[in-house]
Amino acid sequence: MEGNGDDHDEMENRTPLRRLDSLDVEANHIPDGMRHSTKVLSKALILKLAFESIGVIYGDLGTSPLYVYSSTFPNGPPSKDDVLGALCLIIYTLSLIPLLKYVFFVLQANDNGNGGTFALYSLICRHAKVSRFQNEEVEDQSLSGYRLQRSDRASRMGAKIKEALEGSPFAKKVLLLLTLLGTCAVMGDGVLTPAISVLSAVDGIQTKVQSLTEDHVVLISVAVLVILFSLQSFGTEKVAFLFAPCVIVWFAFIGGIGIFNIFNYDASIFKAFNPYYIINYFQRNGRQGWISLGGIVLAITGTEAMFADLGHFSVPSVQIAFASLAYPSLLAAYIGQGSYLLKHPENISQTFYKSIPEPMFWPMFVVAVGAAIIASQAMISAVFSIVEQSLALGCFPLVKVVHTSSKLIGQVYIPEVNWILMVLCVAVIGIFRSTTYIGNAYGMAVLAVMLVTTTLVTLIMVMIWRTKLYLAIAFFTIFGAIEMIYFSANLYKFPEGGWLPVAFSSVLVIMMAAWHYVTSKKYIFEADNKISISSLERRLESDLMLNRVPGIGLMYTQLVQGVPPIFDLFIENLRALHSVIVFVSVKHLPVSTVPKDERFLVRRVGNRDYRMYRSVVRYGYMDPAIPHGEFEECLMESLKRFVMLESYELEMLDRGMYIEKAEENKEHSGNVERSSHSTEDKKRSSGSIQEQQSNISERKEEVRNELEFLSTAREEGITYLLGSSVIEVAPSSSIGKRFVVNVVYNLLQRISRKSRVALQIPHKRLMEVGITYTL
Known part of the structure; x- marks a missing residue:
């Protein structure tokens, strides 16, 4: 499709605008209240949030003792020195990664109280011009809502890194792909966490019921998962209050049993706090010791949830919950199991359940299954939230998002994703049938997320926090090296299950990157072929056959400037327009939330008599879509508010011009004899006042008429x-571009939901016109 109008208009359409659209600038403005929302909370509220966070965040991390030792030593009983070495690695891994890295560093890199990979990317995009998301404009960086709290210390290296990122299209692509890789790895966790947690918990029943075989354990685990995924449509709000008490009981059990085992078996296990045993462990085991790190790393699975789920709580509450309950309970559990293994190394495959005192077995089994379900629920919910964020940023095919809670915006349910996760979880359990193989896959996914987080936080430290360079390098070197060592150990187990998250993440990255690439190209196409205001005015004034029918037409477009090319197709096909036309642009900003009273921004398109408006509807990446009924009411209120505000601003402008003219008259009259001009000045002043009053009366009448016109149009109905777009590639396109557009994107478009579903548009009031995009 080509742009409309004469040669001058086409040239105007295909060159960057020299004047900023005021609506576009305002559309990127977020109130000062959203500038840096570090939550200032009372001590009582912080403690309440800390209690609630235990059930949501720490289920995955808390269930790791179920399978860590068995995954570390899958080939047989370990020696006493091996047990001490493995425990020493567990202790310092827990202390360095979750406690030091996340609690003291990563949690501080939140985006207005929200965490996760997209939050880190959002912070970087608001500081440097590196965003590749659609509708992002260069004016973002100068607006108050995007300003970040930074240190006053100058950072020459930070400025150089920022300049290098902004000047390199390749670096921008790498940064986006890195972000997508992190989000895809979390989605991989959503498949593996339910599988390994439920299978590990159910597997313990074999220690008491010898007649149950591996097939029975697999079937019971699959049944638990099917029930869990089937209940997702009800949401977690009704049962969420049970999560925290259940997980607290779980931590109390594993901590208490751990302390009991320490004194009941071998208290010399405390020697494992000596780092010497790590060196000794690798000296004695060599390559096998390095391979066993793939099991050790499972002790920190679920750590990323502390950051990813931060938005529902606060930094102090998450820190308190981990430091006061999760960390000491986990240490006690691992030390207690180690003490048991010093006496009974032959029970390595069932360390957790074998180390439980006889009277506590069945209560512990019930609580373990409950904790595994909670851990699975947390990761499933996290995947739903990530998919919703990816949708908002144009990186995921359209799916149906159902908000299951009226109180918590983060609680969503996505039917397609839910059933795909269920099928994948069941397939993983059916294929691998063992926590050892699933653990090999699980470690790869966990470490991929951690490496991405380390990289992005380092960039934030240098560019935004302006941390001293040697401290940022130390952060990246220490934690990056630890995670790379663990990652390499899991990479060695690639044929034994490690391939699964790599394959899964690769498919997701290709899918998301292809979707984002094509949607971005569609936006560029619309921007290049938009209709200029002068062309629009000539078209409306010259087309005598064009009828205006009653009602309001909401025309959706990605553009926030100009008139979209689809508008011309509607005129050509229908030969009629609604009496009121509103160009609606849904714009997602690199902030977490946008207040409802700042959601809608309206400007006029063309002459007042055209009754055409443009509205930008702004969302943050965590904001739910507004239902169409409420959306229509909010939009109408915004239109009326704009009409009244526009009149008020014009009135103030007239008053300012009148005062300026009066001052000029006064100055002029002071240079001549006042007596000879006093009568003339009075007449001139009186005439100006009458003229001003007449203009104000006319304007009030125009406003009254326009408001009545909008109300009447609203009563006639909204369409x-x-x-309905068809994507084509130019004949001269490369093979890679043809594959991305013709194969990947078109396949995703056919199996995804339609735009009307994502925008929550009622089907009976929808009108579509086909348009072809040539990329």
Whole structure:
């Protein structure tokens, strides 16, 4: 499709605008209240949030003792020195990664109280011009809502890194792909966490019921998962209050049993706090010791949840919950199991359940299954939230998002994703049938997320926090090296299950990158072929056959400037327009939330008599879509508010011009004899006042008429106007581009939901016109 108008208009359409659209600038403005929302909370509220966070965040991390030792030593009983060495690695891994890295560093890199990979990317995009998301404009960096709290210390290296990122299209692509890789790895966790947690918990029943075989354990685990995924449509709000008490009981059990085992078996286990045993462990075991790190790393699975789920709580509450309950309970559990293994190394495959005192077995089994379900629920919910964020940023095919809670915006349910996760979880358990193989896959996914987080936080430290360079390098070197060592150990187990998250993440990255690439190209196409205001005015004034029918037409477009090319197709096909036309642009900003009273921004398109407006509807990446009924009411209120505000601003402008003219008259009259001009000045002043009053009366009448016109049009009904797009590639395109567009994108477009579903448009009031995009 080509732009409309004469040669001058086409040239105007295909060159960057020299004047900023005021709506576009305002659309990127977020109130000062959203500038840096570090939550200032009372001590009582912090403690309440800390209690609630235990059930949501720490289920995955807390269930790791179920399988760590068995995954570390899958080939047989370990020696006493091996047990001490493995425990020493567990202790310092827990202390360095979750406690030191996340609690003291990563949690501080939040985006207005929200965490996760997209939050880190959002912070970087608001500081440097590196965003590749659609509708992002260069004016973002100068607006108050995007300003970040930074240190006053100058950082020459930070400025150089920022300049290098901004000047390199390749670096921008790498940064986006890195972000997508991190989010895809978390989605991989959503498949593996339910599988390994439930299978590990159910597997313990074999220690008491010898007649149950591995097939029975697999079937019971699959049944638990099917029930869990089937209940997702009800949401977690009704049962969420049970999560925290259940997980607290779990931590109390594993901590208490751990302390009991320490004194009941071998208290010399405390020697494992000596780092010497790590060196000794690798000296004695060599390559096998390095391979066993793939099991040790499972002790920190679920750590990323502390940051990813931060938005529902606060930094102090998450820190308190981990430091006061999760960390000491986990240490006690691992030390207690180690003490048991010093006496009974032959029970390595069932360390957790074998180390439980006889009277506590069945209560512990019930609580373990409950904790495993909670851990699975937390990761499933996290995947739903990530998919919703990816949708908002144009990186995921359209799916149906159902908000299951009226109180917590983060609680969503996505049917397609839910059933795909269930099938994948069941397939993983059916294929691998063992926590050892699933653990090999699990470690790869966990470490991929951690490496991405380390890289992005380092960039934030240098560019935004302006941390001293040697401290940022130390952060990246220490934690990056630890995670790379663990990652390499899991990479060695690639044929034994490690391939699964790599394959899964690769498919997701290709899918998300292809979707984002094509949607970005569609936006560029619309921007290059938009209709200029002068062309629009000539078209409307010259087309005598164009009728205006009653009602309001909402025409959706990605553009926040100009008139979209689809508008011309509607005119050509229908030969009629609604009496009121509103160009609606849904714009997602690199902030977490946008207040509802700042959601809608309206400007006029063309002459007042055209009754055409443009509205930008702004969302943060965590904001739910507004239902169409409420959306229509909010939009109408915004239109009326704009009309009244526009009149008020024009009135103030007239008053300012009148005062300026009066001052000029006064100055002029002071240079001549006042007596000879006093009568003339009075007449001139009186005439100006009458003229001003007349203008104000006319304007008030125009406003009254326009408001009545909008109300009448609203009563006639609202019609949604959408373009049904077909994507084509130019004949000269490369093979890679043809594959991305013709194969990957078109396949995703066919199996994904339609735009009307994502925008929550009622089907009976929808009108579509086909448009072809040539990329």
